Amino acid sequence: MKISKPRGTRDFLPEDTKKRRYVESILRQVVKNWGFNEIITPTFENLELFTLKSGEGIVGELYNFKDKGDREMTLRPELTAPVMRMYVNEMQAYQQPLKLFYFENCFRYERPQKGRFREFWQFGVELIGSKRADADAEAIALASEMLKSVGIKGDLHVNNLGVIRHLLSVLETEHQSKIMRLVDKKDDTGLNDFLEDINAPADLRMKLLELICLTGEGAVTKARELVGNIPEIETFQELLTLLDTYGVEYTINFGIARGLDYYTGTVFEIYAEGLGAQNQVCGGGSYQLIQLFGGGDVPSTGFGLGFDRIMEVCELEAPDDKPVVIIAKDSTRLDAVKVATKLRLHMPVYNDLMKRNFKAQLSHANNIGARHVVIIGEQEVEAEKVTLKDMSSGEQELLTIDEVIEKLTCK
RNA sequence: GCCGGGGUAGGGUAGCGGUUAUCCUGUAGCCCUGUGGAGGCUACGAUUCGAGUUCGAUUCUCGAUCCCGGCCCCA
The missing domain is CATH 3.40.50.800 (Anticodon-binding domain)
Structure with missing residues (x-):
């Protein structure tokens, strides 16, 4: 009688493990050189931590359970929320900015497919305390450098949600959120229908549809023509100048939204080739979560790297042990x-x-x-x-x- | 939750109603107990699970399960 491994999990054989550890060690070296410190949070948390952040809807995607004391628990599906909880509980008096990183396994109850597993590893960075473009730029440059260090050429797309938010600010908050989700999904017909439903002003509708298609060179100039010379555009321009200075290549893309309300300004995603449908290896941005968990009004920025997807496309060879x-x-x-x-x-x-x-x-x-x-x-x-x-x-x-x-x- | 394609020794495969279930590789040993990589020989080891059809199922049908790819979702 053979026992198979649980669905969506993997056994890593000696050769696999060797390569994973090697790639991991390179990534660790890079984040350390950028001045980040590693932290470790529990493998399971109170369920509430994640429903608070992402809504009741995510419970269906979680490996949750009741413990023997009848407490609602879950294996962590990601690490931003645990890190924010940790910050609020124990680190509020630390010197800012806090530069933290983690490399841990996460669990999601999803249907496995290429680049998607039920147990997977995330390498993440959270930069707490600065709301300046400098912090966002450092995070993006670091993510870019990490991928480069393991030989992966990523396609980086950046945006500042403040621009689209400014445009939508005349609408009700709920409508704004809904529109952001539709933009994130690139559901153009859904978006059109919704704008029709809420009877959005024709001027706004036209500008919005034009804005979310803006990408590449000259996009900032065109966006400025659409929404005027607002501070969000200036901040975005500042970020781009910093990225240029870091030598990071990027594509401006006003269509990247991220469906969740806690993203405040800068957002970015990095894609890699050879991964099929799940081609995103990195995602992040600036966000505001600390208040949600009972802390102060502290801005943060961060990103997560999908380590398993990186392994999928990484061609590095671990050095020989010479036994x-x-x-x-x-x-x-x-x-x-x-x-x-x-x-x-x-x-x-x-x-x-x-x-x-x-x-x-x-x-x-x-x-x-x-x-x-x-x-x-x-x-x-x-x-x-x-x-x-x-x-x-x-x-x-x-x-x-x-x-x-x-x-x-x-x- | 939905849609496709799959599952035969540890890995890779052939068979597609009746075979001792094929071959390659692997592992262990011997030929060969102080000199490896080749070769020969021997041993080990598999039809994913459960029902059904049939005299008989690895083969056909159904269900489950797992894997692969895609949808949904992606914090």
Whole structure:
């Protein structure tokens, strides 16, 4: 009787894990160099944390459960809300801006497909305390740099929601939200119908439809013509100038909306090729969530990277471990253990655990890709040395253990 | 929740009503107990699960399940 793994989860074999850890280590190095500090939050949280942020509707997509104390819990579906909760609970007195990052698994009860799993990993950054374009620009530049560091060419689209919000400000709040959702979905007919339903002014309707199609060069100028010289445009222009200075390539896209009300201004998405329908590898922007969780009026900006999607398109190869295999005879196995113990302070070492004969041990060493083997037989024990054999050249020489360490570690 | 396409040893496959279920690879061992990569031999190991049709099902039908792709959703 075999037990299969739960739907939408994955086993990572040694080769997979090695590559994942390697890519992870590169991303970690980049965020650290940008001055961000890692945090860890619980794997499960009170259900309310997420319904508060995203509405009751998301419960259907959650891995939620009641614990033995009858509390409504859920495995975390994302990490922005937990980080905000953590900030409100424990970090409000910290120096701002807070520069935080996390790399954790998340859980969503969804139908698996390419680039979508029920357990997946998010690498995210939250920058708390600054509402300036400088913070948004740093977040975007960092996201861009992270992808670049692992060899992924992403297509970055940026927008400032303040512009479209300004245009819609004459409408009721609920209508505004609804329109933002329709724009996010790129549901043009739905949008038209809705504008018809609420009897939106013809002038606004025309401007809106024109605005959300604005993209690429000259889009800012055209937007300015549509909505006038409002502060939101100036902020957006400031962000773009900063991005230019960072050397980040981007596409202006007034059609990116993000369906949720807590996004305040800057929003961005990054897409990568080769991922099928789920081609977004990064999404983020500036948002206002802290008040919702009982904190002050603190602006934040952040983004999440879909680590699994990155792995899907990342072509980096993890460096080789260069294992050393010790080959011994039955009569010298204890000597082999002693030598292994010394060598293990410096390098990965394999010892025979199968009581293989001499030839089979050598063959096994070859099969697992050993660069070198260390032979310990009666002759070597007698001479208080070992034989080091280079597996690719076949050359071998009699050396002391210290000489072996010296020789293998300096390469 | 919806729509397609799939599921045969650990991995890759052939068979498409009756076979000892094919071959490649893998793993372990032997040929060969102080020198690997080749070769030969041996062993291990599979029809996703459950119903139905049939004398007989890996093969046909239905259901479940999982995988792959897409829709919805995407915090």
